[in-house]
Amino acid sequence: MVHYIRDDVSMSDCGVGRGMKVPTSEQGFFGRQDRCWLLTFCLAWSGTATALFGPIQILLPNQLEHLAPGNKEGALAWVLSVGALISMFVNPIAGAFSDRTVSRSGPRLPWITGGTLLGLAGLVALGLARDVVQVAVLWCAVQAALNASWSALSALVPDRVPDRKRGAVAGYIGLSQVVGIAFAALLATIFPGVFGYFACAAFLAILVTPLLLADRRLKLGYGPARRGSDLRSFVAGFWIDPRRFPDFSWAWLARLLINLSNALALTYTLYFLRDELHVVNAEKGVLLLGSVNLAAVVLSVVLAGYASDKLGRRKVFVVASSLVMAAASAMIAIRPTWPVVVACAFALGIGFGIYTSVDFALITQVLPASDSRGQSMGTLNIASSLPQVLAPAIAAPIVTAGSGYPMLYGLSSIVAVSGAILVAQIASVR
Template sequence: MGALAEPVDRVPARWTASLALAGSAVWVGWYGPIQVLLALQAVDLAPPGWRKESVLAWVTGVGAAVSLVANPVFGALSDRTVSRFGRRRPWVVAGVVGGGAGLAVLSGARDVGTMMLGWCLVQLALNATFAAVVAAVPDRVPTRQRGSVGGWLGVAQTLGIVCGTGLATVAGGVTAGYLACAGFALLAVVPYVLLGRDTPLPRAARPPRRAGEFLRGFWIDPRRHPDFGWAWLTRFLINLGNAIALLYLLFFLRDALGLAEPEEGVLVLTAVNGVLLLATVVVGGVWSDRAGRRKPFVRWAGVLMAVATALLAGWQTWPGALVAAALLGVGFGVFTSVDFALMADVLPAAAHRGKDLGIINIANSLPQVAAPAVAAPLVTHLGGYPTLYLTAAAVVLLGALLVERIRGVD
């Protein structure tokens, strides 16, 4: 099968497992810091007169802005890579090496500037790995198997988040937490690098190296590709609501619920969420493949997530947080696998799958930029955590309803 051919043969379980493990490296490198370590550093490094919430918002917001650009660029570069190791594997390796370096910088940060530099490097580099991993799916996986493979990538995401949060919590401090996440990321890509088959791109098939054409390729006209546009907007809104809800989780547990050990609370909620997500993510993907439908699964998953987020606005207790985490796990599990398959089904062309998926992944990273701008004033000036979680629920619900505008996929 050529590098640009539409895949028809089912991929074996060992390939899916190695790809999922490589994907988990990215989520450990991102969510160990996001869930615990960056917040703890914000408390320690906030300059006089700065609120910890503002430091965390600036660092995560600027890092997400880097991610916003990095993912589609690295996807486009991997589309054009001519190497005997294939198009994607070189970027998987380069990304985790750079990400490990960024986590090492964070481990030694003694001021907000260094903290921001390290996090930007982590976002830049790990997006190279992430772009290559997700582009491997339409490269190798036939349509009828994409829901189940997307489910296993969802498993990797969940385990990566749980593992990253666990490493950050139990490693023995901020420095050790960052180094533990870096070590996991470097080791987790080894099976894919050694076992994953990656068909090289012939030199004759590489697009011309013209800067103007390269830049113009990042615009996909939603009038010509409306399904791609609506699918992108659906993902963006659901991820934005989720990002708004999660940004201040540690502070919510400490300040609103009064937990003495909020870091442990984050770990427990993440584990509850993860268990329920793991119980539904593969099942949802396989069920979608067998039904030959995507939209109903995405719609009802989003509705459930909106209900769960709204619970946090009116039931601000530890049991309420546990119930919300469980419901979010069920909804996000189904959404993760089926929406990924839906996205792969609406890609405009095979020649630039990596770039197009990178544009789709802006719908993952742009919410990380927008969420701090939305969440900070809601918490500090416009009603606090009830307003925050009701806003998040409304955004998620809107995304779930807009999936009906997609016409080319059932």
């Protein structure tokens, strides 16, 4: 049986098992046990990011260029789009099931474990794919498995961390994600082709295992499984009325636009360096830009999270970071040269570092109900997955029709500004 939290403790402030210290807002977070748990959580987040983004950045583009040399842009757009479409549906569904799961290790851990194991198998098989259809099918399987795990991981934060500490925690999570993405580029550069997929799978297994062992040892519970699990209530739970929860809707739309802006800027990075800037070794170019971006994120992500906690403000950070990212994309559109791209990679890192930490904290404060956090976080994660469907469909005709990369990056800038405007409409969070 799951060890549930005590009835007299607020669900929004705790997430540990019976008989353990509860991290309420008065007691705070970041005790020794909390720090150990956060370390294992960040390792798991980083490993999952490596497995998800390693193929997207280098491995899939190179694999599809080999399998479909005459239509590499279209093939990549198709594969990424169907994979993102799958993840868009899996995220809220897996989150909803994790809300209702009862197990000895708590409701989230079975989904993290199962998703990770299936993702490992999918990555290994993906490296061995021999045509575009096989790549698409296996990438969909990897996306489904790892997004099921990602959805349960996302729900652990509102489960366990009190509101006033979520900015700092989200900062560490954001740093972990960017480290995972940068390490994915490094793995894909050092281990090309099939060995790159094997390396990403191995990294995923190594970094997720400590969280699985720690949570099983601590027997953490995150509240009772959600009641009312009949099919009708299950399906109805996916609709979150914007009239009742307007701030959730604004946060969802803003996240959609800001992530779409980011996806438009990043989807064809390898091809942009190779075909537009004529970089001799585009893979190393992607690695260098990733390193510059990572350095900028390291400077901003954790500090921004702590600052938002200290000031008790979220929106101003998210709006400012969106505008920084918009300015960087606009500069690439106006002057697409290698020095400008490197400088803008740094600016994008500063903006994304601030955004990824504070926005994560913000969205956890607009969730509709404490007993459906997995489902609600999964629904919010659609706003991260849907841009991966939209961006290739939007970007491919712009690039191949002759309008070129300047128009693509200009559009990215406009979309980021639109997202910043929507963030400002959120009323319940300062």
